[in-house]
Amino acid sequence: ILCGKMRILLGLFGTILCLFIQKTNGEIPGCDFFDTVDVSAGQWLSNGSYLFEDLVIPAHLTGEYDFKLQSNNSKEQTCVRFCCDLYDIMSDGNCFNIASEEELDALDPFLNITLKDGSVVKRHFKNEMFVQRDLPRPCYSMFYLDSREKDDKYTLFEDGTFLRHHDKVSLNKQKYCLQHFVFDETTDTEFIQIAPYNCDPQTQAQEISKTWQTVVMVISLICMLLTISVYLFFKKLRNLHGQCFICYMVSLFMAYLFLLLNLWDLTNDFCITAGFIGYFFVIAAFMWLSVISLHLWMTFKGSVVISGFLGDNQFLAYSTCAWGLSFFLTGITYLVDKIAGHENWTPRMGR
Numbered sequence: 172i173l174c175g176k177m178r179i180l181l182g183l184f185g186t187i188l189c190l191f192i193q194k195t196n197g198e199i200p201g202c203d204f205f206d207t208v209d210v211s212a213g214q215w216l217s218n219g220s221y222l223f224e225d226l227v228i229p230a231h232l233t234g235e236y237d238f239k240l241q242s243n244n245s246k247e248q249t250c251v252r253f254c255c256d257l258y259d260i261m262s263d264g265n266c267f268n269i270a271s272e273e274e275l276d277a278l279d280p281f282l283n284i285t286l287k288d289g290s291v292v293k294r295h296f297k298n299e300m301f302v303q304r305d306l307p308r309p310c311y312s313m314f315y316l317d318s319r320e321k322d323d324k325y326t327l328f329e330d331g332t333f334l335r336h337h338d339k340v341s342l343n344k345q346k347y348c349l350q351h352f353v354f355d356e357t358t359d360t361e362f363i364q365i366a367p368y369n370c371d372p373q374t375q376a377q378e379i380s381k382t383w384q385t386v387v388m389v390i391s392l393i394c395m396l397l398t399i400s401v402y403l404f405f406k407k408l409r410n411l412h413g414q415c416f417i418c419y420m421v422s423l424f425m426a427y428l429f430l431l432l433n434l435w436d437l438t439n440d441f442c443i444t445a446g447f448i449g450y451f452f453v454i455a456a457f458m459w460l461s462v463i464s465l466h467l468w469m470t471f472k473g474s475v476v477i478s479g480f481l482g483d484n485q486f487l488a489y490s491t492c493a494w495g496l497s498f499f500l501t502g503i504t505y506l507v508d509k510i511a512g513h514e515n516w517t518p519r520m521g522r
Contacts, residue, residue, distance in 0.1 A: 260363065261352060282296055283327065308348060327367070349368070384434060389431070392431070395420050395424040399424070426452040447501060466485075
């Protein structure tokens with residue numbers, strides 16, 4: 172038995188070792204993935220090197236990442252990361268291909284690169300540099316810098332580091348990218364130049380907040396569904412108080428659901444309708460909470476007058492009160508939204 176266990180342990184160790192060796196063999200020693208370029212379209216040479224864009228890349232500077240052949244060209248030439256394809260223009264976050272010869276002629280292909288000794292040289296983005304265009308964008312929402320503006324001055328270093336002058340922030344290639352942009356020179360003329368795009372910190376904070384809101388809402392919705400299921404499954408919980416509580420949880424669930432849909436802009440096609448439905452369930456949740464409070468007060472107080480007023484079927488009376496008042500207030504809101512002449516008096520559903 173001991174020998175069997177030893178064989179199993181040795182087998183596991185050997186498997187892990189093989190996986191580790193396979194991983195390290197595929198990577199380039201001392202090279203970050205964001206310093207590599209996809210050279211799978213290049214020509215393989217007999218000595219193991221690759222010919223890519225008129226440059227011979229030695230075999231020891233190549234590696235395989237996720238079944239793609241990458242090369243660490245930063246050791247040979249400066250790498251720059253583009254947001255889109257090689258000859259695309261970026262506008263409002265979208266990439267557009269340069270289609271006309273006039274646009275190609277108007278394109279300024281040079282970048283100012285600061286060397287290690289502090290000197291600045293102009294380099295052609297295509298002929299004298301390697302362009303990384305296969306990497307995803309650093310972030311969804313980005314803004315460009317116009318070097319003609321005082322607050323938009325920047326420095327692009329030989330190793331790919333980007334320095335923004337106004338706040339002294341240094342960015343690596345994971346946090347910025349470059350792309351052609353159409354600048355207005357005068358009222359009648361335009362020129363195309365390579366502009367850096369940085370991630371918008373405010374939008375990034377909003378995206379993080381949106382993600383956490385989504386996580387919290389989804390957890391809340393799951394917990395509400397579990398609570399409703401428990402109350403529906405156990406007969407002892409389906410008393411008058413339990414029925415009122417189920418209605419409260421259903422109203423709260425629907426209100427949170429429409430908040431979640433609105434957070435991800437999934438209600439754009441029926442925005443006004445979604446606004447009124449969400450409003451109805453929010454009001455209904457408060458109404459059922461009031462009904463539960465009234466019922467608890469009557470249970471402990473033992474009020475005969477209110478019990479007699481509600482009649483034998485108290486749940487029907489509670490439902491009429493909670494759902495009816497919710498419909499009534501939603502109807503009033505709808506009429507005000509349609510009839511009120513001044514915009515400041517309207518609830519502005521969907522606006």
